[in-house]
Amino acid sequence: MNRETSLVPSLSVRGEFPAIAGWHYLDSAATAQKPQAMIDAVTAAYARDYATVHRGVYERSAVMTQSFEDARGAIARFLGAGSPNEIVFTRGATEAINLVAQSLPRVGRDRVLVSALEHHSNIVPWQLAGYTLDVVPLTDDGRIDLDAAESMVSERHRVVALAHVSNVLGSILDATRAADMAHSKGALLLLDGCQAAPRIPVDVSAIGCDFYAVSGHKLYGPTGIGALWGRTALLEAMPPYQGGGAMIDRVTFERTTFLPPPSRFEAGTPHIVGAVGLHAAIDWIGKVGLDAIHAHEAALVAECRSALRGMNDIQLFGPADSAGIVSFAMRGVHPHDIGTILDDEGIAIRAGHHCAQPLMDRLGVPATARASFAAFSDSSDIEALLRGLDKVRRIFS
The missing domain is CATH 3.40.640.10 (Type I PLP-dependent aspartate aminotransferase-like (Major domain))
Incomplete structure (x- = not known):
């Protein structure tokens, strides 16, 4: 993925979040990082x-x-x-x-x-x-x-x-x-x-x-x-x-x-x-504006799902127009292992049942990996996620 050709708009607020400098934080559905204000x-x-x-x-x-x-x-x-x-x-x-x-x-x-x-x-x-x-x-x-x-x-x-x-x-x-x-x-x-x-x-x-x-x-x-x-x-x-x-x-x-x-x-x-x-x-x-945040997150979801959809070992869950959240599974790899390897690469996702065990039963999986976006997210986070998943794939191949 080339960031120069990405269609994701930038809200230019990443610099207002001191805790994510040098870190790809994709767990905002669990808890959002905090702006300096x-x-x-x-x-x-x-x-x-x-x-x-x-x-x-x-x-x-x-x-x-x-x-x-x-x-x-x-x-x-x-x-x-x-x-x-x-x-x-x-x-x-x-x-x-x-x-x-x-x-x-x-x-x-x-x-x-x-x-x-x-x-x-x-x-x-x-x-x-x-x-x-x-x-x-x-x-x-x-x-x-x-x-x-x-x-x-x-x-x-x-x-x-x-x-x-x-x-x-x-x-x-x-x-x-x-x-x-x-x-x-x-x-x-x-x-x-x-x-x-x-x-x-x-x-x-x-x-x-x-x-x-x-x-x-x-x-x-x-x-x-x-x-x-x-x-x-x-x-x-x-x-x-x-x-x-x-x-x-x-x-x-x-x-x-x-x-x-x-x-x-x-x-x-x-x-x-x-x-x-x-x-x-x-x-x-x-x-910032919730309409702008929603549009920004929707574009990131579309970009992320498009990239993951092209991987034949990835199963995506949920609708294409999901609000800021992408849940997925990789064939033959437990989500906890995905999360641990990504953490070594400076990428934070959620892995587990997400306090929704009946839904996991409905989906037929014990857990999922979840990447969730926020106003401060950008395409570099998706690029890092894809690189991290390549590493997961190499380790488990």
Whole structure:
């Protein structure tokens, strides 16, 4: 592959990511690297601005509280929410889904409709909460089969819980159709937006979903911070599932009353600096533009899949128009061996079941190798991947 003839546009942001200098990082679906603007915001928050929030009567606490709540507002705007009070800070999308699974009133419904490609974080919380799962199959090219879903959803389903973008296959859900389908039977739609939010524009109001979960570290932000968006009426009907400081109205030994959402779901001291860092990351994404990021990643996926498709020992998974993710297998080589050899060449990919073991069963493989792109990726990463795979081939030949 000749980089001079590559059709992949450059966003010219690679230099803003200090941790990837001299490294080909192709594991952004697991966690994104961090732009300097986000790193600077976190450093300043700890080194200059740090104080507790919502409690102190001193000025710095008030300033930090404002920064914390400004972050909530930024996430609300980023997701197209109607109000910042529809945003609950969590440790990530996993906690966000667990919150809904544990707190949502069931109203006589005991089933959840998921798909065969879901991450474990959109399977296990529903099981722990005592729901029965019904599983929507996939189309031949690795998309959630919404035709099948429409025939499966019923009045017994409380929630339809689906990945907006698959973390293994990169397939994009027709989320608006999924919302209409769920609502036709009185069910709610929860979307796992971990892979979608960093890659494509999200507007929860336009989609018509009821809950949306995101993780900050996949959005170029810090670990340990994420958010749940939920419709106001739904959040108001949900009791807290964790108790502690900050989320209470009045505590006595006989009875406790709770603050309205989102505070009632944010027990204890929050990840203050994480929220500040996530705000900075969202601002950075806004500066670059999600449309530009999506176009950039789509071009890289097309280039990568085209190169891999020409190798007769490579099996590709997922649709051709996957969002930023390319999963593959090499005949006769375990993905862990591929990942280890590539690491020796300065290339980082993910190898394993990607917290999607039911999907591996569906694909008929124990694991896949996964290359995932981000705004900072470019054609040199693909060239390095291809060189690395040549080395894998030589070693195992």
